[in-house]
Amino acid sequence: MLRSLLRPAAARTFLPRAPAFGSFVRYNSSNFKINTQSHVFKYLQEGPKAVKYTAEHEWIAVHEDDTAFIGITTYAAEALGDATFVELPEVGQEVDVGESIGSVESVKSASEIYSPVAGEVIAINEALESNPLLINEHPMGDAWIAQIKLSEPSAIESDDLLTEAQYESTLEEN
Template identity: 50%
Template sequence: MIPEDLRYTAEHEWLAPADAGAFKVGITHFAQDALGDIVFVQLPEVGATVKAGDSLGEVESTKSVSEIYAPVSGEVVAVNPALEGAPELLNSDPYGEGWLVQLKADDPSAVDGLLDAAAYRELTEAA
């Protein structure tokens, strides 16, 4: 359940190439499973700039409220509008329709420093 073609953070976000040099960001299956039923998502505005490791927003579930962290530094160029009316997409399709934002990375090579699928799998199996 860990897609091989994505990059991951230790905080359970994933990153995938998107259009025009941007990257889609979401939370992993492991994260959504730990959170339980997601009922609300707070995301930044398009045009916001974030630094790697900074808060990108929050996900609220029936169990808790959790921060979402930016995997790379950059500018938010898109926010998933579907999540406003259907935050449960994070549970049902975390790697597809449940993406959170698209970031235009300040330094696209920073993605190389993130975990690959094997390293993320190791991290989640140790948890």
């Protein structure tokens, strides 16, 4: 769940669910597919067994070994603007659904990233520490935030996680 952290608390805003009238977001269905050349896709030979999305513009790619890569969608990356800093979780950290696993600071705002699943962080994308703009360049693959070993593999079937078609529909509705 990607949420803005603008201060004061009363002035917090959330990433829009769809572009405002007159704004520009490069929307097409290929923006919401995992890059087949990325580590996320090639992690296991057959690619992810499922890719899901949250209404707050995050993606999760789950593999046969019950690990999942988590990142933000192209829509979220474009809404944030140019990333200037990415805070990553600690390897070994246990996370619950909805718990913060890091944040992205940009020229527009700072936004926390919340885990859509429970489990243990087993890897982080250290490339983001030296190159935060990777979030803007390749959000649907190379800019994954964390890899999590799922504590409950069936959680990927949660109604809170959207299919690609459902996610695209939320963008078109607003």
